[in-house]
Amino acid sequence: MSDFYFGTDLFSELDRLQRQLSTFGGFPSSLRSSQLGTFPHINIGTTDDSVEIVAFAPGVDPAKLDISIDKGLLSISGERATRPQQMSEGTRQYAQERFEGPFRRIVELPQQADPDRVQARYVDGCLLISVGKREASKPRAIVVQ
Template identity: 30%
Template sequence: MTLVKFNNRTRNTAPYFNNVFDSLFSEAINKNLTVNKVPGVNILESATDYKIEVAAPGLSKEDFQINVKKDTLSVWAEKKEVATEDKKDYTRREFDYFSFARSFVLPESVDADKITAEYVNGILNISIGKKDESQSSTKEIKVS
């Protein structure tokens, strides 16, 4: 078997017509993929509470809604575009306004009355307090 070295110098120097279609097609795919993107979440547990950190930059605290129903914590946000009179002739516009929803199943040790939320520097911090250990006492049963 003989290996033949292929050197296509014209491909690197001459503009290709396919590159235009490739770039338009990849932009359309990327735009569709980023519309449904869900923000990342960190969940921390300490002795007294759970903490959920949601990375959601570009929003304000009024954009969030947090709800607890039975054992499920739901977080959703919607950024609405505000109509302005200032119209600009954009060649390309990539500002994207989005919405997302996340739900978390809470363990039995959670006290629903001790849930607080704070939005700082693009991160939504949700603190979920645990029940006192005196309320959830354990009992050891001896086998006879």
């Protein structure tokens, strides 16, 4: 008889174990960050023509953002200014979820990304970065003769 009981659904137990492990730092991904609470949060997607990155960075001055690509790594850095104290003077703070201060995120781009074809814009607190793909890597139809 085993000392371990997994119930009838092994997959739900594995899911629970993964959630518990993520509490302690999680598994590293292709993003060069494994810390919980990393700022800014990002989404990465792809189209036939480009790699699309959205960095959620509300409260960041777009003029203070620095975006660079070197050796297949996209770097986003800047600083989120501190806000004036909004709590009353006698309040003891025991939690703060809003990040303030300097930040840097590094994203590994796929090999088909073309570092010479990058566009970036800041809209409504979101940094939208589009990295074009190399022509040789785009899908194309082959005509059968």
